[in-house]
Amino acid sequence: MKLKKMPFLILIILIIFSLFVSAVYADYSGYFFKGFADGFNKGLQMGTKIKQKKEMRWKQEQIEELEKIFEQWEFFSDTVQNLIESKQMSTDLGKKFLLLNSLLPMDLQEHGQNFFNSIVSVDKEKVTEEKQYFKNIINTISLTGKQIDLKTFDNLFDLLSNDKKSLINIVIESGFLFSTPQSELKYNTFEDKWEYTSPDSKLNYNVFENKWEFAEPNEKPKFNPFEKKWEFASLEDEVKYNPFEDKWSYENPNNNLKYNPFQNKWEYTHSNSVLKYNPFEDSWSYK
Numbered sequence: 001m002k003l004k005k006m007p008f009l010i011l012i013i014l015i016i017f018s019l020f021v022s023a024v025y026a027d028y029s030g031y032f033f034k035g036f037a038d039g040f041n042k043g044l045q046m047g048t049k050i051k052q053k054k055e056m057r058w059k060q061e062q063i064e065e066l067e068k069i070f071e072q073w074e075f076f077s078d079t080v081q082n083l084i085e086s087k088q089m090s091t092d093l094g095k096k097f098l099l100l101n102s103l104l105p106m107d108l109q110e111h112g113q114n115f116f117n118s119i120v121s122v123d124k125e126k127v128t129e130e131k132q133y134f135k136n137i138i139n140t141i142s143l144t145g146k147q148i149d150l151k152t153f154d155n156l157f158d159l160l161s162n163d164k165k166s167l168i169n170i171v172i173e174s175g176f177l178f179s180t181p182q183s184e185l186k187y188n189t190f191e192d193k194w195e196y197t198s199p200d201s202k203l204n205y206n207v208f209e210n211k212w213e214f215a216e217p218n219e220k221p222k223f224n225p226f227e228k229k230w231e232f233a234s235l236e237d238e239v240k241y242n243p244f245e246d247k248w249s250y251e252n253p254n255n256n257l258k259y260n261p262f263q264n265k266w267e268y269t270h271s272n273s274v275l276k277y278n279p280f281e282d283s284w285s286y287k
Contacts, residue, residue, distance in 0.1 A: 073141065269287075
């Protein structure tokens with residue numbers, strides 16, 4: 001009985017197949033393929049959306065991890081600062097950490113930006129590479145059962161870029177007196193602060209700005225039209241633009257821009273100037 005039905009079933013299948021082929025080549029065949037293509041595209045779109053959601057979740061997780069890293073660094077910096085101020089850390093080690101804390105954040109920001117860019121571009125290999133850098137940082141600054149000592153400094157020093165390592169070595173070798181005899185620290189009693197200035201400089205009152213400033217004997221108040229303020233300057237000084245800091249100031253025509261890595265800014269200064277540390281203000285400037 002089953003064998004008798006077989007030819008009939010085959011005939012039915014062939015008829016259906018012929019109708020299908022005819023429909024494909026008929027005028028309305030485009031609608032069939034359009035429907036098939038639409039369904040296929042919708043499937044692809046759904047798959048893409050699922051992938052995008054997964055990527056968004058991954059990106060969010062990485063960014064949160066980066067934020068936690070910088071929170072840990074901020075906590076570490078505050079702890080070191082408190083140890084220095086409370087004199088629980090030796091003076092020499094405290095100076096070393098102040099130097100380190102002026103330079104290492106620049107590298108942290110650079111690696112942090114690379115980390116963020118890699119997250120946005122979903123470059124997982126680069127993300128893994130930057131994670132290792134931050135893992136080394138976190139392992140070093142972890143305060144659990146550890147002391148902040150010379151070993152901590154050395155471990156963080158090793159993570160610095162080579163140019164910053166050289167700069168720190170120069171300052172340490174100079175005995176933290178990275179200065180020249182042409183300028184010295186003077187106390188400004190009117191402004192309650194210490195400033196580096198030349199021995200010939202005298203305190204002068206700037207009546208236009210209502211403040212006291214150190215100025216050379218040949219310097220007089222001159223109006224800076226770009227910043228709309230008065231500055232002490234000599235007759236030959238000119239208003240020069242600092243494109244890195246987006247500001248104008250009176251400068252000697254022979255002064256050029258130099259980068260101050262400790263303050264992370266560019267300054268106009270003469271060619272023979274060097275960086276000097278002001279321990280009272282915890283700041284560096286070219287003199």
